[in-house]
Amino acid sequence: MTDGSEDGADEKKPTARLGVREIAKRVGVAPMTVSRVLSNPDMVSPETRAKVLQAIEQAGFVPNRLASSMRGNGRMIGTVVPPLINSGIAEQVQGMSDECHESGYSMLLAQGEFTQEAEEKAIRTLLGWRPVGMILQSFVQSETARALLTSSGAPVVEISEIKGRKPLDMVVGVSNFETAYAMTMHLAAKGYKRIGFVSTPVHGNDRLQQRRTGYNAALAELGFKNRGDMEVEVPITAQGGAEALVTLTSRHKDIDAIFFSSDTLAVGAVQECHRRGWAVPGRIAIAGYGDIDLAAQLFPPLTTVKVNRYEMGRRAVRQLLARLGGDTKVPTITSLGFEIVDRDSA
Amino acid sequence: MTDGSEDGADEKKPTARLGVREIAKRVGVAPMTVSRVLSNPDMVSPETRAKVLQAIEQAGFVPNRLASSMRGNGRMIGTVVPPLINSGIAEQVQGMSDECHESGYSMLLAQGEFTQEAEEKAIRTLLGWRPVGMILQSFVQSETARALLTSSGAPVVEISEIKGRKPLDMVVGVSNFETAYAMTMHLAAKGYKRIGFVSTPVHGNDRLQQRRTGYNAALAELGFKNRGDMEVEVPITAQGGAEALVTLTSRHKDIDAIFFSSDTLAVGAVQECHRRGWAVPGRIAIAGYGDIDLAAQLFPPLTTVKVNRYEMGRRAVRQLLARLGGDTKVPTITSLGFEIVDRDSA
DNA sequence: CTGTTAGCGCGTTCAC
C-alpha cells in the first residue's frame, strides 16, 4: 500500500520517512541521541555528534517541530493584530518578529479588526496550535475568549492602553490618555484655542478611546468647549484626513488647530491645506500621532506624538519569554515612554 | 508527580488534560466520534452530535491542530517576507492573511531581507512546522534552500519577478521589467529627456533589478544616455528619497524627471522640492511606484505605477490551495496586470 | 555518555 515501485522486500524503502529514527539508524545510534544532538549537543560526545550532524546535513533532515511541541517543547508564539496597512502596526510586528527569531521562536499571525465573534474565532484558531505564549493588540473583549486564554495556560501580553480595565495577564504599552492629554496641552501652550480632534473609529478600540478621553480631559481643564462637535471620525487613509479637515474647518470657521490620532490622517490633511493654499500652521495647525518615517520629512515637518512601536513589539515578546523562562517576577505592566515632537506644523 | 494537590486516587483528576479523549469520556462515546463531529459532522447522528458539541463548548475545548497536522491534515502556510515598514509588503501580507483565514488556514510568518544564510535559516525554521504550503517573496537564492523546499513536498509560490530564472514551482507577480519600461516610456512621451532612476538597494532583489533593467532598456531604445550616473541607491525612507533628489539634481543640472522605485521615496522627494520652492513638475517631474494610499492625496498628486499588492497576496494563497485541493492544472505563472497612473507630479 | 520505555492528541484502519 505504501509504495508499489520496489520489490516487496522489507529493506531500504527509498521513501523511508525522514525522522530522528531514520537518522539514528543511518548513523547507528539511538533516536534519543539524535534528539540530544539537536537540543543538548553538550550531552553527546563530539565524535558521535559530528557523525549525526553530518548525516542530518546530508539527508536534508529538518526536525519536526510539531512533534516537539506535542511533547511540551513548543517554540511558537501566536499573535493577533489589526490591519497592517497605514496603521503603524507594521513596525510592531517587525519588532515582535525580530525578537522572536533571535530567540528561536516562530510567529503565528492572525489579523483583523474585531467584532467579538471574529476576535474569539481568531484566538481559538491560534490556540489550536498550542502556542507557548500569546500577544494581543488590545484588550480582549469577549468573555469566552478570556476564559479560553486563561485555561490555555499560555502567558498573554496585551499591547494596549496601560490604564483602565484589568489586564488578562501582562500589558505593554503607553498611556494613550497621557499622550493625548499632553499633546492637547502642548497645543494650548503654543496659543491655540480652538482645538479639534480627528480619529479613526474608536468603537471597540480602547487605545483610541483613551486618546479621545485624554484630549477631552485637557480641553475641560483648559476651559475650552467641545460639545462633541469638535470631533470627527474617519477611515484611516490620507483621504480621510483631508476630509476631516474640510468638515471641521467648515463647521467651525475659527478652529485654529487639529489633533489627528494618526500621522497618516495628519499627512492627508496637510496635503489638503497645500491644495487650498492654506498656510500650516498659519491658517491652521496640524498635529499627528505616531511619528512615522515621513513625519520629519514632511513639508512642513509634522508635530506629533512619538511612541516607539518597534520597541513595544520587542518588549512584548521579551516579557513573554522571561515568563516562560521561569522568571516569576516579570512585571505585569510595562509602560513605554513617549515624546511630544515639536516641529513646524503646529 | 503530575499534581500533588489531590489524593493519590486515580479518579477524576481535576486537571485532566483536555482532548477528544476526555470529551468522549464525558459524553460517553468513543474519541473517534468526537473527532468526526469536528471534521465530518454528517457522519454522526444529530443527537450524538449535539451532545458532543455541547460538551466541547462547555469544556472550552480547542482541538489540537498540531496533532491533526502530524496526521497529515495540516492547515498552516509558511511565508517569508521582507521588512514590512514602508515597503508596501504590508498589503500583500494582509491579502495573504485574509485569504488564509477565509479558507481556514493559519499563517506562519518569518521576516528578513536576506543573505543566503539567513534566507536558508528562515526557510528551514518554517519547514520544521511542516506547513502544507510555502509563499516566498522573491526567488530563492540558496541552492540548499531550494533542495529543502523541493524535498519537503510542499507546493511553493514565489511572489516575484515574472520573467527570468526558472521558478521553483509557481510564481505570482508582475513583470517589473515591463512596469519600469512602461513608466520610463511614459515619462519620455510627456517630453522629459533627462530621466533619473532611484531605488533602494537592488542587490539580491530580483524585482528591483528588473525594474532597473526595464528603465535602462527604455533609455537605450530612446537613445538617452546613462553611464550609471543617472542612478542612485538609497534606503527605503522618505529621507532617502529627499537625498536622492539632491544628489541627482546637483550631479545633473539639466535633469528633468526622476523615476523612484517606490512611492515612499517619491513622496520624500516631493517634500524636498517644496522645501526648496521647486515646482513639481515644473522644475522637476517625480514618478513613483506602488500607488500607496497617499499617492492620490499628495500635493501634487503622484504619477506612479499601480500594482495590486493586496490581490497578489490573495492570489498566491489561492494558487497554493488550488494545488492542495488536487487541481492538477493550476497555472505555474500568474501575471497580474499593472497600470501607469498619470497624475500631476510628472 | 548512551540506550530503553512510554506516551503526547489525534486520525485511521477495520471490525462490530
Place this chain on the structure above:
DNA sequence: GTGAACGCGCTAACAG
C-alpha cells in the same frame, strides 16, 4: 452509526 487499537515524530525520565 459507532468503537478498539495502532502509529505519526519526538522527548522526559529513568536505566545501564
